[in-house]
Amino acid sequence: MAQDTQTESRKLLGRLRDALAEDSAGQERLDKITHLIATSMGTEVCSIYLFRDDETLELCATEGLNAAAVHQTRLRVGEGLVGRVARNSKVVNTDDAPSAKGFRFMPETGEEIYSSFCGVPVQRLGDNLGVLVVQSKDKRIFSQDEIYALEVVAMVLAEMTELGAFVGEGAAMSALHQQSEMFRGTSGQEGASEGHVWLHEPRVVVTNPVADDxxxxxxxxxxxxxxxxxxxxxxxxxxxxxxxxxxxxxxxxxxxxxxxxxxxxxxxxxxxxxxxxxxxxxxxxxxxxxxxxxxxxxxxxxxxxxxxxxxxxxxxxxxxxxxxGAEMPADPILIARNIGPGELLEYGRKLKGIVLEEGSVGSHAAIVARALAIPLVIHADKVTTEALNGDHIMVDGDQGIVHLRPDDTVVTAFRDKIAMAAQAQERYASIRDKAAESLDGTVIHLHMNAGLMADLPSLSTSGAEGVGLFRTELQFLIRNQMPKRTELAQLYARVMDAAEDKRVVFRTLDIGSDKVLPYMAPQDEPNPALGWRAVRVALDKPGVMRMQLQALLRAANGRALTIMFPFIAQYEEYTAARAEVDKAIEREKILGHPLPSEIEVGAMLETPSLGFAPKKFYEEVDFLSIGGNDLKQFFFAADRENERVRRRYDTLNVSFLTFLEGIVNRCVDTGTPLSFCGEDAGRPIEAVCLAAMGLRSLSMRPASIGPVKSLIRRVNLSELRDVIHAARERGDQSVRPAVMEYLRNS
Missing domain, CATH: 1.10.274.10 (PtsI, HPr-binding domain)
Structure with missing residues (x-):
């Protein structure tokens, strides 16, 4: 009997393949499919529902229901038994449908009250495309073999839907993978680029789901x-x-x-x-x-x-x-669901852009993309399904928009944007060796962020005065095991060699939260951004910190060394971390190794609590760097990975600027060098406002130094400070409107 079932199943699939292969309109194909299934299964009804959008199913074909309801009847996900199948991606099989949980009678279809219902999801590797349903007047529970047959047919339907068999009217219409598409995602790294698709893991398209032999x-x-x-x-x-x-x-x-x-x-x-x-x-x-x-x-x-x-x-x-052996195009735009930092670094700077379906603004991939200055768009939903290797693609990292197979109008506008950006870079190159001095004579020191040796050439080409932040965690993240002390010492020495006489601020290992080492057991914390991370891990597990400090001391080899501890939330954490530096120096002295000619030990101010630390802390710390990305999310209680809230709060909010001004005043009072590091430092409008509030050192990605310097040189910071204070006195929530008006009229 089992063999007979298999034979009938094979016959059904063969007939189904023939129906799909015919050069007929998409609707006619669907109608034939429902007729074939109903006949083979011995049911009065067979219907196919496909997703119209993420939340809506549409009746696209039926055998046994009112033909006029096709493309008219729609269901929300979760609505009725069909919606239940779609929501849960699980089979619903019942011989008493009217009594089943979620049942909904649809009179517009002209259906009778059918006793039996069996619905299976039409899906392909996790992508839900619709629901295949059979119904019968007789009370019956469909057998496992029958359900299997329906699941196989549903998979074939999914393949054919994937290949565009149901798009438009027959072969004359454009199919999937041929039309122009636009994807709205989230900006992970700014910049614009044009190129051709290179799929990190090409999606395999099964074109022959049914076989004869x-x-x-x-x-x-x-x-x-x-x-x-x-x-x-x-x-x-x-x-x-x-x-x-x-x-x-x-x-x-x-x-x-x-x-x-x-x-x-x-x-x-x-x-x-x-x-x-x-x-x-x-x-x-x-x-x-x-x-x-x-x-x-x-x-x-x-x-x-x-x-x-x-x-x-x-x-x-x-x-x-x-x-x-597929050959990567000369101008590859990488497309992937997600990608690890090691894999991304293997591609290196040859990539013109990156588009991910998943990821986050703080993910490893985003960190590497920023380090390599490659435009990145994340949350580009279903782009891996639509894109094929070699497709023409344009990536707007500024707006978080991707144009796949763009039409001529889009191409022209996009190329104009790239050309304007190139012209602007030429202007910035002309002021590369000039100081970032405002019209009223205030000099702002601009530094670059880095994390890879590949970043260091930007020191001379960008006009940066030094490295305000060297992220040491990237060397830990891209490996499958803990790096050795000698390897780290050699790397840090090469970084200092490449920087020549310019200052490099080495931030110690900043792991935890969204940066989990591949060889470190995940902590499964409910809120990792507020959890066991950065200096908290280092102080609880000091072995790695001691090893890294020794590597930095040996890399200096008698040169000046600058070390910065991340995520200091209270004075005692800084003193404990500073004590580890002193111990490491003593050990190196005993071993007879050369000591740095000068050593600075600073802290990142990333939590509001440190803004109110005792005066003694400000007097003892060698320097402070405001970590704007984390500080802003904690100040506003708005997770920077949460798209619903992260854009809700403005850096130029009066409350936030007032808090920053308080830190500036405390540092002036104690003579503590202060800088600002983060995405906002690289945005020209935000940067000039930070400078107006008294910050005299900013650290940003290399590509931002030119635009920031250009605006600083055209602004009177004293006047801008008065504009900000006036907006605050008026009770404005944000000073942005007032600042923009001032800049337009300057």
Whole structure:
């Protein structure tokens, strides 16, 4: 009986493939599909609902319901049994539909009260595309074999939807992957770039979900799995024996690659009529569904391994992807769901832009993109589904907008924007060696942020006076194991060599929150930004801090050294961290190593509490740097990773500027050098306002130094300060309108 079911399933899939292959209008194809399914399943009704938008399902075809309801009947996700299937991505199978939870009768369809209902999600690897439904007057629970057949048909529908089979009227209309598309995301790194798509992990498109000869497909699968196993064995042989975590991951790969259960399930899928590729994808979708339900982080990682292994197997079977030797374009724009810092650094500066579906403004990828000055857009939903290798693409990192396959009008406007930016850079180059001196004679010192050796050439080309922040965590984030002290000492020495006589402020390891080391157990904190991070980790686990301090002292090799501790929230944390520096100096002295000719130890002011620290703290600290990104989010209680609130509060808010002015006054009183570091330091309007409030040193990304210097040189800071104070006296919430009016009239 099971064999008969499989044979009928294979026949149905064959007829379905033939119907989809016909050169007919999309609606006609859908109508044939519903008729075929209803006939084969012995049901009065078969309907296909597809997503019109993220929250709305539309009846797109039906056998048995009122034909006039097609494209007229719509449901919200969660509404009725169909909406329940769409929301939960789970099968609903009942012989008493009117009594089932969530049932909704739709009189406009002309449907009778059908007793039996079976709905399966139409989805492809986690992307929900719609719902496939069969209904029957007779009370019946659909069997597992029948549900399996519906799931297979739903997967085929998903593939055909993915390929554009249901878009427009037949082959004459534009299909998916051909039309111009615009994606609105979030700016992760400013800048504009034009190029061609390079997919980090090309999405495999299964064009032959149904097969005629199971024996041929089984042979293809067996051969591909063997190739996969050989590849995994080679990776294991090439792995570093000392890297236990990498070996553990590869051993998990080997376990899955040799899993008899995985192989058996794919063989059964082929026996039911699927091609080898579709069988792999069927099991991959099942694994992803299980992944969504698993809360244990270890098990989720293992399921992620299986997902990655399935992608490798699909690329072997289809010949798609990087393994085939696809050539990266000369002007690559990287497209990915997400990407780690190590992988991004492997691409390096050859990338013209980066577009991610996931990520955050503080993610590792964003940090590296900023360090490399590559335009980055995050939260570009479904861009990996739409983009294909080689597609023309334009990335506007300023606005967080991506134009895929843009039309001529967009291309012209975008190129004009890039040309204007290039002209502006030429103007900035002309003042590169001039001081950032305002019209009233105030000099502002501009420094650059860095985190990679690749950043250091920007010291001379940007006009920066030094490195106001060197992020040391990047060297920890891009590795699979803790770097050695000698490696760090060599790197820090090269940084100081490249900077020549210019000052470099080394910020000690700033981990935790959104920066979790690959080899560090995650803490699973409810609010990591306010949790165990930065100097708190260093003081609780001082071994790493001592190792890093020794590396910095040895890198200096008799030169001046500047060290800064991140996320100091109270005086005692600074004194404890400073004591570790003194201990490290004593150890180096005992060992006979040369000591720095001069050493400065400062702190980042990133919490409002430090603004009210005892005067003794301000007297003892060698310098302070305001970490604007964190300070602003804590001052306004607005998570900078939360799109709903992060743009709600303005840096030029009167309350925030008044708080900054208080810090400036305290530092003037104690003679403490003060700087401002963060995204706002690199925005010209914000930068001149910070300078007007008394900040005389700003640190920013290299590309921002020219625009900031240009505006400072055209402004009278004394007059601007009066404008800010007048706005405050009037009770303005933000000084921005008044400042913009002053600048326009200057």
């Amino acid at each position: 199971p024996d041929v497909e089984l042979a293809r699968l067996t051969e591909a799995v063997e190739e996969l196993r050989v590849g995994v064995d080679k990776m294991l042989d090439g792995a570093q024996r000392g890297d236990k975590e990498q070996l553990d991951v590869l051993e998990a790969y080997r376990m899955f690659a040799n899993s008899k259960g995985w192989m058996r399930r794919m063989e059964q899928d082929i026996a039911r009529g699927l091609s080898a590729e579709a069988a792999v994808e069927m099991e991959q979708s099942a694994a992803r569904a299980r992944m969504e339900q698993v809360t244990d982080s270890y098990l989720r990682e293992r399921l992620h391994d299986l997902d990655d292994l399935s992608n490798r197997l699909l690329r072997i079977l289809t010949g798609q992807g990087a393994e085939t």
